[in-house]
Amino acid sequence: ETGVTQTPRHLVMGMTNKKSLKCEQHLGHNAMYWYKQSAKKPLELMFVYNFKEQTENNSVPSRFSPECPNSSHLFLHLHTLQPEDSALYLCASSQEGHSRYGYTFGSGTRLTVV
């Protein structure tokens, strides 16, 4: 157990579906992140929340919608996705940006869009 829990672990959804990914951390961290990891590609930062406020949005399509109700929970709402959105979606947390202690990542949600 890494301290960051992501659910579900696997998700298959059609292009017209709406689903949500959930991330939870009880490490006392105040920054949380969504990353996308595609095969043989570098990690792509999608969203950053610091003290529940969104601080970065890396030109992510509007079909991805983040929500951070408190500093322990982070959601990624998905709707009308495309097959190229199939990837591993990783949640991470840290104490105010990337420090010498690094990020703590969850195990990810493997998303397949059909």
Add this chain to the structure above:
Amino acid sequence: EDQVTQSPEALRLQEGESSSLNCSYTVSGLRGLFWYRQDPGKGPEFLFTLYSAGEEKEKERLKATLTKKESFLHITAPKPEDSATYLCAVQARNSNYQLIWGAGTKLIIKP
């Protein structure tokens, strides 16, 4: 443009055969360089932070070094449990949260 290139893409070694992984970077002012390990089906696990050229960090069979253009992850007498994908990332001095990641090196240690 800030970027990170890792080589080789994959590396197969016999148990006990030492080697090094490379991470070359270009960044407009380095705040830090980071190494992570990722096992299949899991998220990356933090290993090291390096801040300035000449700095070294060690953990068990791993040693990370840093120059002004690249970092090496040296693996001494590796064991099969060291098999994983190793990721390198850099943070620019003017960035609070954005990391530039490499695509990783997949390391396989055969018994």
